[in-house]
Amino acid sequence: xxxxxxxxxxxxxxxxxxxxxxxxxxxxxxxxxxxxxxxxxxxxxxxxxxxxxxxxxxxxxxxxxxxxxxxxxxxxxxxxxxxxxxxxxxxxxxxxxxxxxxxxxxxxxxxxxxxxxxxxxxxxxxxxxxxxxxxxxxxxxxxxxxxxxxxxxxxxxxxxxxxxxxxxxxxxxxxxxxxxxxxxxxx
Amino acid sequence: xxxxxxxxxxxxxxxxxxxxxxxxxxxxxxxxxxxxxxxxxxxxxxxxxxxxxxxxxxxxxxxxxxxxxxxxxxxxxxxxxxxxxxxxxxxxxxxxxxxxxxxxxxxxxxxxxxxxxxxxxxxxxxxxxxxxxxxxxxxxxxxxxxxxxxxxxxxxxxxxxxxxxxxxxxxxxxxxxxxxxxxxxxx
Numbered sequence: 001x002x003x004x005x006x007x008x009x010x011x012x013x014x015x016x017x018x019x020x021x022x023x024x025x026x027x028x029x030x031x032x033x034x035x036x037x038x039x040x041x042x043x044x045x046x047x048x049x050x051x052x053x054x055x056x057x058x059x060x061x062x063x064x065x066x067x068x069x070x071x072x073x074x075x076x077x078x079x080x081x082x083x084x085x086x087x088x089x090x091x092x093x094x095x096x097x098x099x100x101x102x103x104x105x106x107x108x109x110x111x112x113x114x115x116x117x118x119x120x121x122x123x124x125x126x127x128x129x130x131x132x133x134x135x136x137x138x139x140x141x142x143x144x145x146x147x148x149x150x151x152x153x154x155x156x157x158x159x160x161x162x163x164x165x166x167x168x169x170x171x172x173x174x175x176x177x178x179x180x181x182x183x184x185x186x187x
Numbered sequence: 188x189x190x191x192x193x194x195x196x197x198x199x200x201x202x203x204x205x206x207x208x209x210x211x212x213x214x215x216x217x218x219x220x221x222x223x224x225x226x227x228x229x230x231x232x233x234x235x236x237x238x239x240x241x242x243x244x245x246x247x248x249x250x251x252x253x254x255x256x257x258x259x260x261x262x263x264x265x266x267x268x269x270x271x272x273x274x275x276x277x278x279x280x281x282x283x284x285x286x287x288x289x290x291x292x293x294x295x296x297x298x299x300x301x302x303x304x305x306x307x308x309x310x311x312x313x314x315x316x317x318x319x320x321x322x323x324x325x326x327x328x329x330x331x332x333x334x335x336x337x338x339x340x341x342x343x344x345x346x347x348x349x350x351x352x353x354x355x356x357x358x359x360x361x362x363x364x365x366x367x368x369x370x371x372x373x374x
Contacts (some may be wrong), residue, residue, distance in 0.1 A: 016319070110334070
């Protein structure tokens with residue numbers, strides 16, 4: 001049970017974002033910019049960073065949601081699964097592997113990010129902006145994972161919840177749904 | 188030296204916020220709302236949460252900046268120093284000690300926050316909103332500490348830098364200075 005009173009029909013981060021819509025607004029805006037804004041990284045690549053960090057933080061709600069979002073962009077489930085198991089053996093570019101190494105280091109601590117990892121990403125073609133965005137996305141999910149689990153929110157077990165969520169994250173992004181969430185009340 | 192090209196006259200988070208002013212805007216907005224917006228916690232109490240988390244993450248730039256900000260609100264240096272050394276022995280309310288326990292747990296991981304710590308804060312009068320804000324401020328500084336150190340930004344050693352910064356954070360808050368930062372170029 002969540003540590004504070006949240007609307008029961010809203011699991012994970014959704015109940016928190018409705019609990020305080022003032023702080024939710026810039027959080028949603030930042031997430032939208034980083035994961036859906038103009039970028040030389042694809043939406044799936046940025047969702048992988050969110051997924052890997054959430055997975056390493058053992059945040060089931062976030063890891064499952066962003067796995068589903070990445071898979072919705074890719075149209076398959078294998079690649080994201082392989083990234084979680086061992087991204088160095090996943091069928092992704094070497095540059096993306098280098099960026100996921102940086103993201104993994106950020107998950108541990110800011111101090112854990114090594115010049116070696118950054119230089120390797122640069123040698124493989126990563127730009128300053130890609131490195132910046134990788135660090136900031138990884139840091140943002142260190143925030144979200146702590147927000148979601150620190151307040152002990154519920155992670156649904158029904159895969160249909162995450163499939164529906166992923167479809168919304170793919171087509172509408174991270175803004176608050178125009179109709180709110182009341183339609184979920186009787187589900 | 189920072190891992191990406193930042194303006195040399197802008198240490199710590201300031202160079203990052205100027206590097207990408209798009210993502211900086213919602214980050215500044217969220218910080219302003221949490222640390223300066225309407226709240227039953229004082230500005231100094233919220234700066235203590237930022238300080239303690241940054242200190243535990245060994246982020247010198249953030250810990251020094253927010254120590255200076257808290258001290259600017261308090262008009263003295265002793266209390267914040269004692270909080271960093273051992274907040275349970277600092278001259279602060281029992282409710283604030285309980286909230287700092289929650290913040291310390293968030294610094295470790297979302298999963299580390301215990302029902303016991305939350306119940307103790309509630310018994311001492313903490314509201315759901317105060318607990319929510321404590322968790323979100325602590326999570327936000329887990330983001331900032333990773334952003335600042337993950338990109339290897341510079342932390343000035345001159346205490347005057349932090350004293351000036353604290354005065355600005357006290358009087359103007361977390362928005363971008365209207366005049367930008369060009370006036371610092373020849374300092």
